[in-house]
Amino acid sequence: MRGAGSPAEINLRDHDYVNMGLARHGQMPTIVVGDIDRGGVFAAMFGTVALLDPEDQALVAGFVVNKFRGSRALLQPGLDMIESATGRTVYGVLPFDVDLWLDAEDALAYGRVLGRPGPARGSEWLRVAVVRLPHISNATDAEALACEPGVSVRLTVEPGELADADLVVLPGTKATVDDLRWLRETGLDQAVLAHARAGRPLLGICGGFQMLAEQITDEVESRRGEVPGLGLLPVRIAFAADKTLARPAGQALGADVRGYEIHHGRVAHRAPELQALITLPGGETEGAVAGNVFGTHWHGAFESDDFRRRFLTHAAGLAGRHGFAVAPDTSFAALREATVDRLGDLVEEHLDTDALWRLVEKGAPPGLPFLPPGAPALA
Numbered sequence: 001m002r003g004a005g006s007p008a009e010i011n012l013r014d015h016d017y018v019n020m021g022l023a024r025h026g027q028m029p030t031i032v033v034g035d036i037d038r039g040g041v042f043a044a045m046f047g048t049v050a051l052l053d054p055e056d057q058a059l060v061a062g063f064v065v066n067k068f069r070g071s072r073a074l075l076q077p078g079l080d081m082i083e084s085a086t087g088r089t090v091y092g093v094l095p096f097d098v099d100l101w102l103d104a105e106d107a108l109a110y111g112r113v114l115g116r117p118g119p120a121r122g123s124e125w126l127r128v129a130v131v132r133l134p135h136i137s138n139a140t141d142a143e144a145l146a147c148e149p150g151v152s153v154r155l156t157v158e159p160g161e162l163a164d165a166d167l168v169v170l171p172g173t174k175a176t177v178d179d180l181r182w183l184r185e186t187g188l189d190q191a192v193l194a195h196a197r198a199g200r201p202l203l204g205i206c207g208g209f210q211m212l213a214e215q216i217t218d219e220v221e222s223r224r225g226e227v228p229g230l231g232l233l234p235v236r237i238a239f240a241a242d243k244t245l246a247r248p249a250g251q252a253l254g255a256d257v258r259g260y261e262i263h264h265g266r267v268a269h270r271a272p273e274l275q276a277l278i279t280l281p282g283g284e285t286e287g288a289v290a291g292n293v294f295g296t297h298w299h300g301a302f303e304s305d306d307f308r309r310r311f312l313t314h315a316a317g318l319a320g321r322h323g324f325a326v327a328p329d330t331s332f333a334a335l336r337e338a339t340v341d342r343l344g345d346l347v348e349e350h351l352d353t354d355a356l357w358r359l360v361e362k363g364a365p366p367g368l369p370f371l372p373p374g375a376p377a378l379a
Contacts, residue, residue, distance in 0.1 A: 007030070037069070054377060061359055061364040063082065089352075114130070124324045127165050129162050130154065133207075134175075139171055144332050149330065166316065168196075170192070173207035199291075201292045205296060206296075221264055232290070234274055235295075236267070237265045247259075248261065255307040258303070278301075305331055312324075
């Protein structure tokens with residue numbers, strides 16, 4: 001299993017159910033994985049354990065170092081010292097691998113350039129700028145675009161990079177109204193508007209789609225009431241107390257498409273003449289198209305290979321990139337499977353899997369030392 005965030009977020013521990021709360025509930029042995037690429041990994045490992053209360057500490061069996069570049073021999077003295085200082089085992093060191101970028105989920109894992117696209121199949125590349133919203137979520141939507149040869153995907157907060165892009169994407173967000181306000185404060189809204197008014201393609205996904213509306217009514221998430229949207233799609237969004245949760249399928253641009261929905265915002269009104277992006281089997285519609293502006297609440301839609309190719313071809317035409325050509329054989333599912341296999345190979349090669357199996361079978365070793373000061377025990 002995997003947690004979400006740090007197990008030492010002691011300000012949230014009383015209500016934690018995804019990290020040590022879950023481990024405590026199931027008395028599950030726990031491994032702290034440290035990202036050495038960000039620096040300070042040994043201090044983070046020691047401090048993580050030392051900030052947990054005694055019962056949580058008793059479940060932390062050891063550590064794994066992740067994303068290491070360089071000689072293991074140079075790292076070994078630090079590994080020995082952290083084992084000595086904590087009384088816990090380092091179960092291995094995973095090397096940095098540039099091909100492991102799919103399904104990063106945490107946007108902090110992304111650099112400015114997303115993925116490693118292959119050479120263009122046509123005479124031109126397609127340049128995609130994804131706005132790196134402060135509360136960006138489901139950023140994996142952009143990964144499927146970055147899998148295509150000849151598609152350069154960049155995450156950015158620079159208005160100038162939007163001006164140079166062929167396709168601009170407003171991704172999902174956990175805070176639509178707050179991120180829309182940030183868009184305006186930074187001047188990125190003007191760059192988005194200028195891009196759309198120039199006739200170049202603009203795509204909004206979930207929260208990004210909601211930002212494109214004429215008006216947002218939010219008494220649920222931000223509780224700011226009526227908020228003007230960017231006005232690029234003739235729809236109005238209203239936030240509902242209950243989230244829409246679904247795994248729908250339909251047709252878009254003549255191709256089969258699947259996705260998933262997880263959002264409070266719903267289309268409360270749409271102009272009757274507005275074209276839908278996706279048609280569901282029962283005849284219902286989803287999303288919106290107004291010339292060069294596209295919006296959908298569906299995440300994961302671009303993992304549908306045929307739809308992704310058709311959308312990118314259409315976007316390239318709108319952007320004037322007539323020399324761009326999609327690859328006919330890119331399979332997102334196959335690339336994802338290869339990524340999982342590669343990660344599995346690295347785990348098998350670089351971690352002590354026998355020792356990890358013993359943790360699975362027997363739990364955390366008894367008598368692990370307590371590291372002071374520790375957090376106060378939970379009631």
